[in-house]
Amino acid sequence: MRDCISLIPSCRKVDLLCPDCLAPASVDKLIEIRDVRHAYSTASGPLPVLAGLELSVREGGFTAVVGPSGCGKSTLTRLVAGLMIPDSGDVYLHGERVTTPRATVGMAFQNPVLLEWRTILQNVLLPLEIVPTTLSQRAKEERARSLLALVGLEGFEDKRPSELSGGMRQRASLCRALVHQPEVLILDEPFGALDAFTREDLWQIMHELKAREPFTGILITHDLRESIFLADQVVVLSGRPARTQYVLDVPSEAPRDLDMMYTAESADMLATLRDQIRIAREGEAQVAQTSSGASQ
Amino acid sequence: MSMRKLLVPLIALLVFLLLWEALVWFNDWPNYKMASPSDLLPAYQRYWGLFLTMGWQTLWRTVVGLLLAVVVGVLLGMVMGFSRTMRDALYPLLVGFNAVPKATVVPIVALLFVGAHDFNTILIAFMISFFPIAVSVSIGLSTLEPEYRDILRSLGASRFTIFRKIALPKTLPEFFGALKVAVTLAFIGTNLMEIVSPHGRGLGALFDSGKTNSDYPLMFAVLIALAFLGIVLYYVVVALENIFAGWAERAQD
Structure with a gap:
């Protein structure tokens, strides 16, 4: 029953004969990316960014994606969000090919992009104005308020974004990404611009959110400690054009508090990841050399 | 606080009038060289009826010209803000026109629309004031960070919804900044036409009649x-x- 999706990716569609897959809970892999290749067209010809990207995230899982700068990690988030379609290869959510944006996705970026003319509460409510919902206005507000309370922003509902600190804005941005109860939460370096202490606070808040909200997460990050602290799977991408180079499973029994960082297992995982990043960057340097050699 | 807000500019105005009066007084300038504030009061007393009707004519034509500039300026700004090609095509034209x-x-x-005095005046007020509005709206729209768009687009929002919920409100501060410039420009436009055009109306025509009758305090x-x-x-x-x-x-103190 659980393997069905890997055999016939589109089998969740009702007109195909697979009664087992009608129940979403039985679908194991929520996000599935298969051999995705993509190139941007630039003035100096096509610029390949993805070359053989493979990724699968189980329902309720949390996957971190790390890799050298500019290797195509943000392109990956746009693919999963349905904001662009790859040149070749497929992206599936629940076994359905992603070709357009869908309301079951929530996004948060490094820039919290709150709307300055709205209060914090109105900002969090924004997705509920777009996504079709049966909730009453009152229920919507209750949902938003409870999320804000969960991230420690109780009492700031009627403030403007300009009155909040960077960390607080990022928390509000997380609430906005989750308010419509998305299946998939896409985080594109959301903690990258914060100071170290604020960042650790937000890591803890992410764990609390994960315990309360039933989302499946993809986190793009540059911080290896962040990746093993938050994710149950870390995917290392090679340098541009990116392919999946290495997948690290973080043991689920690992305690998720900051002391976890200082155990021998964590040190091992970090060493492995650092090693993989080094390999990725060396590969990138080689590609750059050969291509510059070819052009001369 | 609000007392202070009102008092400070009033005192500044009073100081300005006193300095002006003193300047004319000490130099012993005659009326035809430079009128002093104390000469103005009799002028207003004599012509207050004219000031009211002419002032109203100038005001309504300026406002209509300005409204026209807002409509056309915002439309042009939207076209240039959303389409790179249109921006490349229209920008040099607009800059040339403005120069x-x-x-x-x-x-x-x-000469072109001889006799259509109201129309001509509104046209000049519009022509002189739409440029800053068009430029500011187009810059406001084209510099919208892509993440803002992605937040709504990833939820399946239409282009129009994104414009209404994000692009439009985000451009409002730039729009009002430009409108403040356009207001004063529109007055200049209205008066240029009122002064130059024959059998004119409005304050510009009143200025012109002051000139022909050597009534210098009236001009001031x-x-x-x-x-x-x-x-x-x-x-x-x-x-x-x-x-x-x-x-x-x-937020201030």
Whole structure:
């Protein structure tokens, strides 16, 4: 029953004969990316960014994606969000090919992009104005308020974004990404611009959110400690054009508090990841050399 | 606080009038060289009826010209803000158009639509004031960070929804900034036409008749009346800005 999706990716569609897959809970892999290749067209010809990207995230899982700068990690988030379609290869959510944006996705970026003319509460409510919902206005507000309370922003509902600190804005941005109860939460370096202490606070808040909200997460990050602290799977991408180079499973029994960082297992995982990043960057340097050699 | 807000500019105005009066007094300038504030009062007393009707004519034509500039400026700004091609195509044209001194366009328009005085005046007020609006709206729209768009687009929002919920409100502060510039420009446009065009109406024509009759205090009185109208309209725009884009103002002490 659980393997069905890997055999016939589109089998969740009702007109195909697979009664087992009608129940979403039985679908194991929520996000599935298969051999995705993509190139941007630039003035100096096509610029390949993805070359053989493979990724699968189980329902309720949390996957971190790390890799050298500019290797195509943000392109990956746009693919999963349905904001662009790859040149070749497929992206599936629940076994359905992603070709357009869908309301079951929530996004948060490094820039919290709150709307300055709205209060914090109105900002969090924004997705509920777009996504079709049966909730009453009152229920919507209750949902938003409870999320804000969960991230420690109780009492700031009627403030403007300009009155909040960077960390607080990022928390509000997380609430906005989750308010419509998305299946998939896409985080594109959301903690990258914060100071170290604020960042650790937000890591803890992410764990609390994960315990309360039933989302499946993809986190793009540059911080290896962040990746093993938050994710149950870390995917290392090679340098541009990116392919999946290495997948690290973080043991689920690992305690998720900051002391976890200082155990021998964590040190091992970090060493492995650092090693993989080094390999990725060396590969990138080689590609750059050969291509510059070819052009001369 | 509000007492202070009112008192400071009033005192500044009083100091300005005193300095002006003193300047004329000490130099012993005659009326035809430079009128002093104390000469203005009799001018207003003698012609107050004319000031009211002419002032109203100038005001309504300026406002209509300005409204036209807002409509056309916003539409042009939207076209240039959303389409790179249109921006590349229209920008040099607009800059060239704006660089032409409007004083030189006034006689052309006056000849082109001879006799259509209201229309001509509104046209010049519009032509002189739409440019800053078009530029600011186009810059506001084209510099919208892609993440803002992605937040709504990833939820399946239409282009129109994104424009209404994000692009439009985000551009309002730039729009009002440009509108403040456009208000004073529109007054200049209206008066250029009123002064130049024959059998004119409005404060510009009153200025012109002051000139022909060597009534110098009247000419100065017209200038002050124009300044007054300009200030009134400017603060109407400020009031609108506070209502619609007050969020852009940083919280003060």
